[in-house]
Amino acid sequence: MARKSKHKVATTMLQPQARYDAxxxxRRMRGWMAPSTGPNRAVAGIQNIRNRSRDVTRNDxxxxxxxxxxxxxxxxxGIVPRFKRIQNKQRKQELTDLWQQFVAQSDADGILNFYGQxxxxxxxxLESGEVFVRRRPRRPDMELAVPLQIQLIEAEFVPMLDADSWPGLLPGNRIRSGIELSVSGRRLAYWMYKSHPGDGAMGATIDASMLIRVPADQVKHVFEPKRPGQLRGISAMASVLARLRNIGDYDDAVLERQKLSNLFVGFISRSLPEGLDPDVDPLTGRPIEGTISSPLAGLQPGMMQELDPGENINWSNPPEAGTTYSDYMRTQHMGTAAASGIPYEIFSGDIKEVSDRTLRVLINEFRRLAEQRQWQIVIPMLCQPVIEWWAEAAVLAGKISSNEILDVIRVEHAPHGWQHIHPVQDPQxxxxxxDAGFRSRSSVIGxxxxxxDHVDxxxxxxMQREQALGLHASQLTAQTAKKPDDKKEQK
Incomplete structure (x- = not known):
């Protein structure tokens, strides 16, 4: 009996344990063969994604x-810097003016200002998955406020090059996805084409003479990493490109169907008596010349056409327009909007059957994601590095002293404020x-x-202008209070 009991216990322990269905x-998971690629091998075919993302942006x-x-x-x-650590009001205004001069002159291509950049x-x-920002020091004789400009570089300038040895590569370093890495994985440089590879006749093979090495402290790489260790960025449209392609094909098919449904085509059929020659016109007795399928007359509204004996008209039966088209397209675009992180109502402009309370919830959630991207990607990867480059160039130009550079670069970045959803309730x-002390007045203004400071x-x-013009509220109150007395004096 004891042996039998031990056998039952062993059998119980060998039974399958509960686990995740995924x-x-x-049967449900048999056809799902998900690859286990790393974060950088997963971006294979990145150029196709870029091309298709730009095509969707251009044509959809x-x-x-x-x-x-x-x-x-x-x-x-624009995301504007504020020099909060500079206590001297006059000096703060001087720095603000110097920054505004740089904003107007920042573009190395001479087209945009810095906020446009x-x-x-x-x-x-967002469109290509990444962009490179290159620091461009300038000569003092170029008549710039500070000897610095900023150049934006598209993703294609840095090829997907992997190499352990390359002309100009330091021993021990390696190139992965066009980025030179040290033994510890620190970014040391970016290998870039001298010109955009899509604008010239370049072959598929990358030659060492085509690339130049740009130190990492001269370049900032703006992208949103989705996995730890990811070196290059993927377009935000990648997850919806296949969906948008299918939606576009369906939309084209429905459009052709609508065109066909508006075409009324008539077919004239003739029946000839037996024994007659089909090549001879029975009315004239002469040989038939040309085709007998030419139309009798152009169709006009209300026209009655008399047919010859033995002729009748059969009308085509074109397909009807799709009755579920609008519902299907709306559902599909709701999925596209969700994948893009944008509320469908903002994405499409369709606010049908949406209350203001529901819209407030959607907008507030969207703004949380927008603020996350502002403070985790745009500001630390783009805005703050440019401030530091500008301050260093201003020190070289003698516009900022070395003692105040730390206070200058520790700016407060101010993104463009959100509009009130409700113009009365929100300010109240x-x-x-x-008034309750839950927050400061400066935080509301910011x-x-x-x-x-500027608002104050x-x-x-x-207030000074109103007082000078006699428009101050206290003066108006005093004048109003004197009016009854003036009337009594007149009486």
């Missing part, structure tokens, strides 16, 4: 809408928070994208 290979409204809405909400009119950089990052709620200065100027 880890099995049963949904692709353009996704990129446009994200760019607008992340940048707005912010917009273009974000658009290139913020006023209640300030949330709108304005500088609290403007308020002071307005």
């Amino acid at each position: 880890a099995g290979n049963g 409204w949904s692709g353009e809408s996704s990129i446009q809405k994200w760019t607008t909400n992340l940048i707005g009119i 912010q917009t273009l950089a974000v658009r290139a990052w 709620g913020k006023k209640l928070e300030v 949330e709108r994208g304005d500088d609290p 200065d403007e308020r002071q100027w307005d």
Whole structure:
């Protein structure tokens, strides 16, 4: 009996244990063969993704809408630095003026100002998956406010090159995806084409003479890593490109179907008596010349056409227009919007059957994601490095002293503020928070994208101007109070 009991215990322990269904290979998961590629091998075919993403942006409204809405909400009119650590008011204004001069002269291509470059950089990052920002020191004789300009470089300039030995590569270093890495994995340089490979006649083979080595401290790589250790960025449209392609094909098919449904084609059939020659016209007795399928007359509304004996007309039966087209397209674009991280109502402009309370919840959630991208990608990868480059160039030009450079580069970045969802309730709620001591008045002003110091200065100027013109509120109250007395004196 004892042996039998031990056998039962052993049998029980060998039974299959509970596990995740997603880890099995049963009937439901048999055809799901997901690869176990690393973060950098997974980007194989990255150029096809870039090309298709740009094509969708150029030729599909949904692709353009996704990129446009994200760019607008992340940048707005620009992410502006504030020199909060500079206590001297006059010196702070001098630095602000120096920065504004740089903003107007920052573009190495001479087209945009720096805030326009912010917009273009974000658009290139979202569309292509990444963008490179290169520091361009300039000579003092170029008449710039500071001897520095910024160049935006598309992803194709850095090829997907892997090499352990390369002309000009330091011993022990290696190149992965066009990025030179040290033994410890630190980025040391970027190997770039001298010109855009898509604008010239370049072969598929990469030659050492085509590339130049740019030190990493002269370049900032703007991208959103999805996995630890990922070296290059993937377009934000990658997860929806196949869906958008299928939606476009379906849309084209429905369009052709609609065209066919509006075509009314008539076919004239003739029946000839037996014994007649089909090559001879029975009415004239002459040989038939040309085709007998030519139309009798052009069709006009209300026209009655008399046919010859033995002729009748059969009308075609074209397909009807799809009755579920709008519902299907709406459902598909809702999935596209969700994958893009944008509320469908903002993505498409379709606010049918959406209340203002529901829309407030959707917008607030979208803004949380936008702020995450602002403070984790755009500001640390683009805005702050440019501030540091600008400050260093200003020190070389003698515009900033070496003693104050640390206070200058520790700026407060102010993204463009969000508009109120409700123009009355939102300000009232913020006023209640300030009055209750839950937050500061400066934080409310800063949330709108304005500088609290500048707002206070403007308020002071307005009060002084009103007093000088006799428009101050206290003076108006005093004048109003004197009016009854003036009437009594007149009586």
